Amino acid sequence: MPIVLYHFPLSPPCRTALCTAKALGLDVTIKIVNLLAKEHLNEDYVKMNPEHTIPSLDDNGLIIWHSHAIATYLVSKYGKDDSLYPVDPAKRVVVDQRLYFDATTLFPRLRATTFPLMFLGKTDVEPDKKAAIYEALGILEKYLEPTGWVAGDHVTVADIACAVTTATLQAMGVVLDAYPKIREWLERCNSTIPHFEEANKEALKDVAELIKSKVTHNVYAP
Ligand SMILES: N[C@@H](CCC(=O)N[C@@H](CS)C(=O)NCC(=O)O)C(=O)O
CATH class of the missing domain: 3.40.30.10 (Glutaredoxin)
Structure with missing residues (x-):
């Protein structure tokens, strides 16, 4: 089945x-x-x-x-091997930690701003919620500094989760100019993770249109 x-x-x-x-x-x-x-x-x-x-x-x-x-x-x-989610406990725990970062920080901060726009009739984003998004991106930028990947020296599921959320933030209007490592890494994810770009492309366009339909200007600009 x-x-x-x-x-x-x-x-x-x-x-x-x-x-x-x-x-x-x-x-x-x-x-x-x-x-x-x-x-x-x-x-x-x-x-x-x-x-x-x-x-x-x-x-x-x-x-x-x-x-x-x-x-x-x-x-x-x-998986044919464990490269996307290493079995070695010392490597796995770093991947887990960054997955929790997406699950408990990065994505919830995105959702805290989209839910009111999409379901509560809001037309703006509160400054503290916007600041929380940029703060999380600052943390992500630091995670990327050592190797250009989120956890360890190669792509893992932590990159997939964080890159999907980050690409969605960008589509919503969040500006990545201050985060060079993040911009390079998003390109690397698109070019190296099989089917990643294609699996996101249409959805990111739809996200951008949906957000634009709810606001009068870029409410995510820093
Ligand atoms: N931690 C969950 C979050 C999932 C989540 O919040 N999904 C949203 C859509 S983006 C949802 O299901 N919202 C409806 C609801 O919570 O009732 C995951 O990673 O799957």
């Missing part, structure tokens, strides 16, 4: 799961859960994932949610 990904392209965590599957060359069946139509609150979806977040993954009855858990599961189960 094929692996099923419950997906909505606008959602960065969904694209982290999708990009990981694509980087591994996996064939996944996509089932769209339209967040804008609140399909994630449908009874069947909530029965499957009580947190009603997207993405969720169904691997022959094993249901997983939280994109970072999905990404590490896919590499552990289907």
Whole structure:
């Protein structure tokens, strides 16, 4: 049975799961859960994932949610080797730490600004929330300094997760001029992670259009 990904392209965590599957060359069946139509609150979806977040993954009855858990599961189960998620505890813990950075800092700071624009009728971003995004990018810039990758000396799932979120921030209007390492790294992710650019391209355009439709100027400019 094929692996099923419950997906909505606008959602960065969904694209982290999708990009990981694509980087591994996996064939996944996509089932769209339209967040804008609140399909994630449908009874069947909530029965499957009580947190009603997207993405969720169904691997022959094993249901997983939280994109970072999905990404590490896919590499552990289907990776030809462990390079995207190293087995060595000292290397793995750095990847885990940076995945938690995306899960608990970078993505939540993005979401704290998009949710009010998309669902609460807001037309601006509060200065402290915007500052929190730029602060997180400053931390990410530091993570990239030693090797140009987020965790260790080569690409891992931590790069996939952080790059999906960061590319989405850029599409929303966040300006990366002050972060040269981040700009170089995003290009490196696009050129070296299989299918990464293609898996994000349309969605990033849609994100940009959606945000523009809610605001009168670039509310993410520093
Ligand atoms: N930590 C989760 C976050 C997922 C998340 O917050 N997804 C959003 C869409 S981007 C969502 O499902 N929102 C609907 C809800 O929370 O009910 C992950 O990485 O999968």
